[in-house]
Amino acid sequence: MTDFDGQVILITGASTGIGRAAAIAFREAGARVALAARSADVLARLAEELGGPEWAIAIPSDVSDPVQCERFVAEAAAHFGRVDALVNNAGMVVSGLFEHLQPGDAERQFQVNFFGALYCARAALPHLKAGRGVIVNVSSVAGLIGTPTASVYSASKAAMNAWARALWVELKPAGVDVVTVCPYFTSGVQLAQKGVIREGSLHNRPGKERRAPGTQTAEEAAQAILRATRRRPRIVVLSWAGRLIWRLDRLFPWLVDWIMARGTRRLLEE
Numbered sequence: 001m002t003d004f005d006g007q008v009i010l011i012t013g014a015s016t017g018i019g020r021a022a023a024i025a026f027r028e029a030g031a032r033v034a035l036a037a038r039s040a041d042v043l044a045r046l047a048e049e050l051g052g053p054e055w056a057i058a059i060p061s062d063v064s065d066p067v068q069c070e071r072f073v074a075e076a077a078a079h080f081g082r083v084d085a086l087v088n089n090a091g092m093v094v095s096g097l098f099e100h101l102q103p104g105d106a107e108r109q110f111q112v113n114f115f116g117a118l119y120c121a122r123a124a125l126p127h128l129k130a131g132r133g134v135i136v137n138v139s140s141v142a143g144l145i146g147t148p149t150a151s152v153y154s155a156s157k158a159a160m161n162a163w164a165r166a167l168w169v170e171l172k173p174a175g176v177d178v179v180t181v182c183p184y185f186t187s188g189v190q191l192a193q194k195g196v197i198r199e200g201s202l203h204n205r206p207g208k209e210r211r212a213p214g215t216q217t218a219e220e221a222a223q224a225i226l227r228a229t230r231r232r233p234r235i236v237v238l239s240w241a242g243r244l245i246w247r248l249d250r251l252f253p254w255l256v257d258w259i260m261a262r263g264t265r266r267l268l269e270e
């Protein structure tokens with residue numbers, strides 16, 4: 001499969017997890033990739049593994065800083081000469097009961113997950129319009145419902161989803177698509193390890209790890225991102241469990257909240 005031949009894909013959060021898997025998958029499909037994240041060494045090694053400057057470049061960036069987002073896009077566009085897709089994947093989680101969050105936690109959550117995507121999209125827009133490209137936002141099933149003990153994470157992803165819907169309408173006439181990909185729980189990723197963990201968190205509990213039914217791998221999520229970039233649906237929800245929750249929530253939101261309340265209470269009491 002090389003249907004991304006010649007295309008240039010910008011991926012944020014490419015140092016680990018889903019973003020790293022997406023960078024590898026896009027390269028295997030023939031694309032050239034520009035990689036952003038804060039871990040400069042990890043990113044540089046990955047760019048080398050993916051074929052070096054002709055095929056992959058590392059541009060260390062913190063997406064919570066608009067200046068670094070502008071520089072990321074400008075350097076990528078100058079290096080490769082075009083931008084066909086921006087994959088807004090960089091993310092972190094603030095985890096814990098809302099009453100235990102510290103001043104600045106919610107702001108940091110939005111700064112990375114929401115504003116980071118917005119800054120990159122704003123910088124990439126002229127290039128995407130020139131090539132009728134696509135913005136792919138890596139959101140979460142948590143953004144489709146309310147997730148207890150990760151309330152501001154949920155809110156940051158819900159904000160991303162609403163922004164994407166409005167942006168889709170605004171950009172469609174210019175031929176630019178906006179796609180929302182909502183992964184469910186993903187195995188083998190470090191999201192919580194680098195996150196902000198407060199009292200009441202269900203993340204990082206040694207000996208109490210659970211693998212939720214329907215958990216997908218980072219590679220499966222990456223393939224879904226690839227398909228979404230190619231086909232450009234408005235929204236893709238990953239895993240049978242993610243889709244079940246999404247559909248159930250549209251019909252019976254009270255039932256989903258009841259299930260979440262029961263499950264959260266049980267896990268917090270463990």
Ligand SMILES: NC(=O)c1ccc[n+]([C@@H]2O[C@H](COP(=O)([O-])OP(=O)(O)OC[C@H]3O[C@@H](n4cnc5c(N)ncnc54)[C@H](OP(=O)(O)O)[C@@H]3O)[C@@H](O)[C@H]2O)c1
Pocket residue numbers: 012013014015016017018019036037038039040061062063064089090091092112138139140141182183184185186187189190191192194218
């Ligand atoms: N894991 C899940 O179960 C799950 C479920 C649903 C949705 N998602 C979403 O999937 C996306 C990828 O997460 P993941 O699961 O692959 O977790 P991950 O392995 O922790 O990856 C997060 C990536 O974002 C980067 N990042 C974090 N803060 C950044 C910042 N300020 N500036 C630039 N890059 C930053 C990290 O790199 P550096 O630390 O090097 O900067 C890393 O490359 C996230 O948006 C997440 O919300 C994950």
